Amino acid sequence: METKIRKPRGATPDAFELTVAQELYAIEAGSSEMRAELRDLFILAAKDMDVGAGRRAVVLFVPFRLLRRFNKVQKRLVNELEKKFTGKHVVIIGQRTILGKSYTRSTKTSGPRPRSRTLTNVHEAILQDIVYPTEILGKRTRCRIDGSKTLKVFLDHKDLNSVEGKLDTFSQVYKKLTNKDVAFEFLEES
Template sequence: MYFNSSAKIRPAVMVGLYEMEAVTAAFNEIAAGKQELKDLKIVSVKDIKAEGTSVLVLTVPYKQINAFHNAQAQFLPDLEKKLNAQVCIVGQHRAFPKTPEHGRRFKAIRNYGRTLRSVNDAILDDLVFPTAIVGKRIHYDVSGKQQTRVILDKHDATRVEERLNGFGAAYNRLTGLNTVFEVAQN
């Protein structure tokens, strides 16, 4: 179900109705005069609390993620001011299981873009866009737990430093992976 200015929201269907209405109203207000934002749609909104701050994760259709990335610099700061929350945009990626389900018509080999690792990497790239990821380390604990450290580009340090905890909470909620974000030192 897509939401834009002409879409109707059904209260029985949406769980986070208030967040969706607020985001839709703010997005339509910003997109009123801009042609490149007119056809963009939002699929869902997740509100995540992270150490005293609120993070809104907007899920958009997979085919429109590049259009959102191109227009992100124009509307994202205004949207964050209107909603008083950190806003992240993520494409709607889908992972297929390793083995085909019973009774499935086509039992083709799944491509790499539909594996869980590829989907998690794509979510990570979308979440921190336009900042580049310069390193990624996976630390394994003695007890078997793993923690991923994502190192972001130092040139965006002023823009990203206050958003690191929000990135970690959002990525943990979307993928279930314990992740710590940090900025490169040198």
């Protein structure tokens, strides 16, 4: 069970994170078809978020280097975890690092800040992770007169049935992680 959650040195997992790690271990032990795929996978953190209207979501933070392997089994893993955590949606997000504008490299490794570590790129990647496996077809930023901004995200219409019930959860999780408003819509097929 301890192999399913790895915290930074000195940090200990809380009770909820241990529960999630235990469920991941149970899924791995109980399913022979997922055993090989889940054997080397682990999470870094887990959060239980309130997404409004008395609903909650489980957000799993995984190492970025393991994110693609999680994506291969994400559909089955999310279904199993949603059965275990009744009434909660499960979202898997890759843990990424944001480097500030004042970032300077050491003399050994000179060069500018990588684009993948900028705030904008990390927030876009979080949005991709939240809606995975649905494909984002487009984005628009709506600026209101009062100065507030809302990001409109257009999703693929073929995934309407599988994702429609989770859109409120997706927008609330994104709001809590990035402090940005987002609205999801489906593009009609033309």
